[in-house]
Amino acid sequence: MADFRNYLCWAPDKASAVISTEAVNPSAAVFLATHAPLKIRRSLINGRSLVPTDATVEEREVLRDFLETKANTGTLLMPIVGDSGSGKSHLVRWVRENIQAGDRRRVIYLEKSGTSLKAVVEQLLEGVESETLDQLRRDVHTFSEGVDEAGLSRRLVNALNEVLAQTDRESVPSRKARILAGPRGLAALLQDPYVQEHLLADGRYIPQYAAQLLNSREADQPERPPGFTTEDLPLDIMNVRKASDIAQKLLGQLHSTEGLSQDAVTMLNEHMEAAVKRASNIGTGRLVKAMLDVREAYAKENKEIILLIEDFALIQGVQRELLEALTEAAHREGHQRYASMRTLMAVTTGYFKDLPETVMSRVSASTTGYVYDLDQVFDGKDSGVEEIASFAGRYLNAARVGREELEKEAGRSVSNACETCQFKVDCHETFGQTSEGYGLYPYNRSALLRMVHSVAPTGRPWAFVPRAFLGNVIRPVLVYSAHEIEEGAFPTARFRERFTTAEVDTPLSNAVVAYVDEHDPIAPERHKLVLEFWADAPADPSAINPGIRDAFGLHKFDKSTLPEVLGGGAVVTPIQTPKAEPEKIPVSLKRRLQSLEEWASRGKNLDGALARELRTLIVESVYRRYPWAAPISKELSKREVDKAWPVNATSVSIAGTTENIAGADRAPIRFDRTATNSLFFQSLLLVSAKAPGARSEATWRLARLAEHHARDLASSLERYFxxxxxxxxxxxxxxxxxxxxxxxxxxxxxxxxxxxxxxxxxxxxxxxxxxxxxxxxxxxxxxxxxxxxxxxxxxxxxxxxxxxxxxxxxxxxxxxxxxxxxxxxxxxxxxxxxxxxxxxxxxxxGFSSLEGIVDQQAKQFESMMIDIRSRIRPGAAKETIAAVRTSLEAADSVGLSPNSAERDRILAIAALAEKADWRVIGAAHRNLEALRAAPEGERYENAVVATAQDHGVGPQHIRDFLVASDSWLTGALLEAGERTDSMGDSVTDEVQALLREWAELSKAEESTS
Known part of the structure; x- marks a missing residue:
C-alpha cells in the first residue's frame, strides 16, 4: 500500500461544508444523505421522573406514532428527550422532512436558531389573517425594532422586579424562601443599582436572553442557557457594601442559608415568562388568544396543525401560553371548535425534569404516557460499534462526494465515492467498510469506538452523542488534520490532546510504550497512538494491521527485538527478566502494580500510600549508598537523616501524586508520568516484595540514581543541619x-x-x-x-x-x-x-557588644601599663626589688619603716613580683604601641591582640609591688625631711641617697628586653 500512504480521498473544504453539528444547517439533500438511524428508546413519565423501558424503536415508528396516535382531546404532545447533542433536533428535522405535504395539514416548524420573539410569533401566526393577529404582529414588530439589547436587558430586570414584588409568601418554593417574596425580597435585590450591574454584565443570563429574544441565533453562536443558574446570582460581587442595606442583608442570607440560592433561581425562572410579556408589551393572554384564533381558523378549513419544536427551552417567554393554547381541547359542546394539534418538541432531559409544576402537569396530561429518549447508552464495549460505524460512514461518504453533488442527487440514491476509488479493495480490507459499503478510512472500527468513548459525557462512558461525535471526532480529523495526513504526520500530539484513553478502554501497556520509545527512532508518539486506537492497544507492539502501518508510514520493528508477551498484558525481554508467575504475586501487590500501570497509561493519580512506599525505597537507597566522605562528616543515624531527607515530595517528586507540601516543586529527584518510570516503579515493588517479574535494569537504574543524587543528599543535610x-x-x-x-x-x-x-x-x-x-x-x-x-x-x-x-x-x-x-x-x-x-x-x-568591651578592656590594660612603666625602668626588676628591701632595712634603723603589717605586705608583694615574668611588660607595651599607631580601620583587630592574650597574674603583682613601694618611700622621704635632731641630717642623707637610687631605677627608658 505504498501508493496509498498520505492519501486524502476528500477535500477538507468540502468536508467542512457537509459536516455540521446542527441538524438544521444542512440542506435537505445533505441532511438525508448523512442521516443514520438513531438509537431511540421509550421512557415512561412517572411524576417528574423518567423510567426507561426496554422498548427501542426506529424513526419511522416515531413518525407513525406521532401522526397516527388518536388523542381524546384532539391534542397530542410528544416530547423527544435527551441530553444536549444527542440528536433530538435531528429527529425533529427528520420527521419534518418525512411528513407528506397535503391539504389536510398545516406544518409549523420552530427551529432552534429562530429564538427571537418576532420569529416565534410570525411562525405560529403565519397563514392566518385577522385584525387581532395583525395587531399582535405589529406590536411584536414594534417591540423588536424599538429597543436594543442593552435596553431590553434593563427592561427585563425591571419587569422581573415588578413581577416578583407581587409574589406572596405562599407561592415560594420552600418555607425558608418566604423572605424572598414581596417587594422587600428578590424584588428589592433586583432594584439595587449595584446588583443590576452584576446581572447585566457580559456573559450573564439576562443579556444573552435579551440578545436572542431580539435576534435569532446564528449557526456559529452558542446556545442560550435555558434559564437562570446560581452562577447568575450576585453572590460574587466585589464590594457588597456598595449595595443597599436591604440588598446586603439578602445577599448575606443567600450566602449563609443552605438551599436559599437555588430557591431564588427557581423563582426567577418561574416568573421570567411574565417579565418577558411585560417587557415586550405582549400582555398576558394575548398569545393564547392568538393561537386559539389560529386553531379556530384552520378548524374551519378542516386542517390539522403539526407543530415541530426543535428546542422547547429556547422559546422561554411564551412557553406557558403556547402550551395552554396547543393543549386546549379541540371540541367544545359536542362540536369541533379548534383544529387538532400534534406537537413534537425536543427538550433536554434535565430541563424536562425541571419544568415548572404547571407546565409539567400540562405535558403529562396531553402526552401518550411516555416520551422518546435519545440518551444513547450501549450495553458493552462492542455493543453499538456497527451503529457508530454506519453513522460515521455516511458522513465520510458525504464529505467525499461534497454538498454540490449531493444536492444534484436529491431524491435519488446517494452515490458511494468509494466505488470509483483506485484504492478501494486494499483500503476496505485494511480500515474496514460499513454494511452500506462506505469506507471508514482514515478511521477503523477500533479507532471510532475508542474516540467515541473518549468524548463521551462524564459518568456515561458508553454514551454516543451525535453532536459530540461529529464535532469532536469526525470534523477535526477530516478538516483540521487533513494536512497532517498528507504530510505523514498524523496522528500528532494534538490528537492525544483531543482523545485521552477512556476508562472503559484498555490503555496501551507501559511495557509496550517503553518498547516503542526504545525501538522506534522516527515517530514513537505517532506509533503509540496508532497502536492504542487503531490496533486496540495490543500486548504485542507488532500486532497491528500491516496496511495501517504502511498507510501511516510507521517504523517496522526488528523481529529479533520483539518482546515476549505474558499473561495480563505485561511485556518483558526474556533475556533480562525471568517470566513472571502471576499466581506467586500477592493480591495487594497486584493492585499496586495495576495502579502504577494506570498512572502512566491512563493518567490516574497515585494513591498516597503507594507514592510513599516508592519514595521510601528511593530515599533509603540514596541514604544507604551515601559515603559520608564528600565532604567527610560524622555518619548520622537514619532517624537523623530523615529530618533532612524526608520520605515526602520535597525529596522525591512523582508527577500525578498529591504534592500539597511546600518545597515539592524543588525536589532534587523528580519522576515524570512515563511508561519507563511506571515499569521502574513496578520493578522496585517486585524486588522489595521478593516477587518474580522485576526488570534487572531497574536495579541498575536505582544504583545509578543513588550515586547521582548523593550530592543532593549532602546538600539536604547541609541545609537542614x-x-x-x-x-x-x-x-x-x-x-x-x-x-x-x-x-x-x-x-x-x-x-x-x-x-x-x-x-x-x-x-x-x-x-x-x-x-x-x-x-x-x-x-x-x-x-x-x-x-x-x-x-x-x-x-x-x-x-x-x-x-x-x-x-x-x-x-x-x-x-x-x-x-x-x-x-x-x-x-x-x-x-x-x-x-x-x-x-x-x-x-x-552578647557578642554584638564585643567591640565596646574590647575598647574598655584596652583602656584598663593601658592604664595598668602606665602605672607600671611610670615607676620602673624596664629591665631593672631585680635591682628595684633589692633596692626596696635595702631601703626597708635602712629605714628600720632610723625609725622610718612602715608598721609591721605594712612592712610584711610589701615584702610579700615583693616576693610575688620577684617570681613574675617581667618580660610580659615589654610585650604588652609593644602591643599597646601597635594599637596606638594602627590606622582607624585596623584598630579593632589590634585591640583584640592587645587585650585577648593571657599575661597571667604577673603584671598585677608587679603593679601592686611598685605602687605599694612607691607609696611608702614617698611618705618616708617626707618624714625624713621634717626631722631636726642631731641624727636628722645623717638619716636624711641616707634616705635621700636611697631615694635617688629609686628615682634612678624608675627612669622611664625603653626596655631592651
Whole structure:
C-alpha cells in the first residue's frame, strides 16, 4: 500500500461544508444523505421522573406514532428527550422532512436558531389573517425594532422586579424562601443599582436572553442557557457594601442559608415568562388568544396543525401560553371548535425534569404516557460499534462526494465515492467498510469506538452523542488534520490532546510504550497512538494491521527485538527478566502494580500510600549508598537523616501524586508520568516484595540514581543541619571569638593554633588574668564557656568522622576545616548577615557588644601599663626589688619603716613580683604601641591582640609591688625631711641617697628586653 500512504480521498473544504453539528444547517439533500438511524428508546413519565423501558424503536415508528396516535382531546404532545447533542433536533428535522405535504395539514416548524420573539410569533401566526393577529404582529414588530439589547436587558430586570414584588409568601418554593417574596425580597435585590450591574454584565443570563429574544441565533453562536443558574446570582460581587442595606442583608442570607440560592433561581425562572410579556408589551393572554384564533381558523378549513419544536427551552417567554393554547381541547359542546394539534418538541432531559409544576402537569396530561429518549447508552464495549460505524460512514461518504453533488442527487440514491476509488479493495480490507459499503478510512472500527468513548459525557462512558461525535471526532480529523495526513504526520500530539484513553478502554501497556520509545527512532508518539486506537492497544507492539502501518508510514520493528508477551498484558525481554508467575504475586501487590500501570497509561493519580512506599525505597537507597566522605562528616543515624531527607515530595517528586507540601516543586529527584518510570516503579515493588517479574535494569537504574543524587543528599543535610560553608564559617567565628575572650586566640596566630582553638571545647580553660578583666568581659566569657561545649560538639559533628559504637567524633577533616577557619579569622567582629544557625545556640550571646568591651578592656590594660612603666625602668626588676628591701632595712634603723603589717605586705608583694615574668611588660607595651599607631580601620583587630592574650597574674603583682613601694618611700622621704635632731641630717642623707637610687631605677627608658 505504498501508493496509498498520505492519501486524502476528500477535500477538507468540502468536508467542512457537509459536516455540521446542527441538524438544521444542512440542506435537505445533505441532511438525508448523512442521516443514520438513531438509537431511540421509550421512557415512561412517572411524576417528574423518567423510567426507561426496554422498548427501542426506529424513526419511522416515531413518525407513525406521532401522526397516527388518536388523542381524546384532539391534542397530542410528544416530547423527544435527551441530553444536549444527542440528536433530538435531528429527529425533529427528520420527521419534518418525512411528513407528506397535503391539504389536510398545516406544518409549523420552530427551529432552534429562530429564538427571537418576532420569529416565534410570525411562525405560529403565519397563514392566518385577522385584525387581532395583525395587531399582535405589529406590536411584536414594534417591540423588536424599538429597543436594543442593552435596553431590553434593563427592561427585563425591571419587569422581573415588578413581577416578583407581587409574589406572596405562599407561592415560594420552600418555607425558608418566604423572605424572598414581596417587594422587600428578590424584588428589592433586583432594584439595587449595584446588583443590576452584576446581572447585566457580559456573559450573564439576562443579556444573552435579551440578545436572542431580539435576534435569532446564528449557526456559529452558542446556545442560550435555558434559564437562570446560581452562577447568575450576585453572590460574587466585589464590594457588597456598595449595595443597599436591604440588598446586603439578602445577599448575606443567600450566602449563609443552605438551599436559599437555588430557591431564588427557581423563582426567577418561574416568573421570567411574565417579565418577558411585560417587557415586550405582549400582555398576558394575548398569545393564547392568538393561537386559539389560529386553531379556530384552520378548524374551519378542516386542517390539522403539526407543530415541530426543535428546542422547547429556547422559546422561554411564551412557553406557558403556547402550551395552554396547543393543549386546549379541540371540541367544545359536542362540536369541533379548534383544529387538532400534534406537537413534537425536543427538550433536554434535565430541563424536562425541571419544568415548572404547571407546565409539567400540562405535558403529562396531553402526552401518550411516555416520551422518546435519545440518551444513547450501549450495553458493552462492542455493543453499538456497527451503529457508530454506519453513522460515521455516511458522513465520510458525504464529505467525499461534497454538498454540490449531493444536492444534484436529491431524491435519488446517494452515490458511494468509494466505488470509483483506485484504492478501494486494499483500503476496505485494511480500515474496514460499513454494511452500506462506505469506507471508514482514515478511521477503523477500533479507532471510532475508542474516540467515541473518549468524548463521551462524564459518568456515561458508553454514551454516543451525535453532536459530540461529529464535532469532536469526525470534523477535526477530516478538516483540521487533513494536512497532517498528507504530510505523514498524523496522528500528532494534538490528537492525544483531543482523545485521552477512556476508562472503559484498555490503555496501551507501559511495557509496550517503553518498547516503542526504545525501538522506534522516527515517530514513537505517532506509533503509540496508532497502536492504542487503531490496533486496540495490543500486548504485542507488532500486532497491528500491516496496511495501517504502511498507510501511516510507521517504523517496522526488528523481529529479533520483539518482546515476549505474558499473561495480563505485561511485556518483558526474556533475556533480562525471568517470566513472571502471576499466581506467586500477592493480591495487594497486584493492585499496586495495576495502579502504577494506570498512572502512566491512563493518567490516574497515585494513591498516597503507594507514592510513599516508592519514595521510601528511593530515599533509603540514596541514604544507604551515601559515603559520608564528600565532604567527610560524622555518619548520622537514619532517624537523623530523615529530618533532612524526608520520605515526602520535597525529596522525591512523582508527577500525578498529591504534592500539597511546600518545597515539592524543588525536589532534587523528580519522576515524570512515563511508561519507563511506571515499569521502574513496578520493578522496585517486585524486588522489595521478593516477587518474580522485576526488570534487572531497574536495579541498575536505582544504583545509578543513588550515586547521582548523593550530592543532593549532602546538600539536604547541609541545609537542614545548617552545615554549608557560610554556616560553618559563622560557627567557627563564634568559636574563635570565644577563644579570644578566654585568652586562647587572637588575630595573627598561626594556622595550627587557630585550628586548635576553634575545635577546643574550652573545658580545661581558665584565664590567669581574669581579675584584670573588666566586668563585661568576665560576664561575656562566663556565658560563652557555659555554652561552648555544645558549639564545639556541633562543629566537630559537621567536620568529623565517628568511630566505634558510641558515635563520638574522633577525627576532623582538616583539609575542609582549615580554609573555613582561616576565612572565619578574617574578621573578629560579630556582624552576621542573615539567619544564625540554630546549632550555634547561645554561645554567641552578647557578642554584638564585643567591640565596646574590647575598647574598655584596652583602656584598663593601658592604664595598668602606665602605672607600671611610670615607676620602673624596664629591665631593672631585680635591682628595684633589692633596692626596696635595702631601703626597708635602712629605714628600720632610723625609725622610718612602715608598721609591721605594712612592712610584711610589701615584702610579700615583693616576693610575688620577684617570681613574675617581667618580660610580659615589654610585650604588652609593644602591643599597646601597635594599637596606638594602627590606622582607624585596623584598630579593632589590634585591640583584640592587645587585650585577648593571657599575661597571667604577673603584671598585677608587679603593679601592686611598685605602687605599694612607691607609696611608702614617698611618705618616708617626707618624714625624713621634717626631722631636726642631731641624727636628722645623717638619716636624711641616707634616705635621700636611697631615694635617688629609686628615682634612678624608675627612669622611664625603653626596655631592651
Amino acid at each position: 545548617e552545615a554549608g560553608d557560610a554556616d560553618l564559617v559563622l560557627g567557627l567565628r563564634a568559636s574563635l571569638i570565644g577563644a579570644a575572650l578566654a585568652g586562647h586566640a587572637w588575630p595573627g596566630m598561626s594556622d595550627v593554633d587557630l585550628m586548635d582553638a576553634a575545635f577546643d571545647d574550652g573545658s580545661s580553660w581558665s584565664r590567669g588574668d581574669l581579675d584584670t578583666r573588666v566586668a563585661p568581659w568576665r560576664q561575656l566569657l562566663t556565658k560563652h564557656l557555659s555554652e561552648r561545649q555544645n558549639l564545639v560538639m556541633a562543629l566537630r559533628t559537621r567536620f568529623g568522622i565517628s568511630k566505634g559504637s558510641t558515635g563520638v567524633v574522633r577525627m576532623i577533616d582538616a583539609a575542609r576545616a582549615l580554609p573555613l577557619v582561616l576565612e572565619a579569622s578574617k574578621s573578629w567582629r560579630w556582624e552576621p548577615e542573615g539567619t544564625i544557625p540554630k546549632w550555634i545556640g547561645s554561645a554567641m550571646t
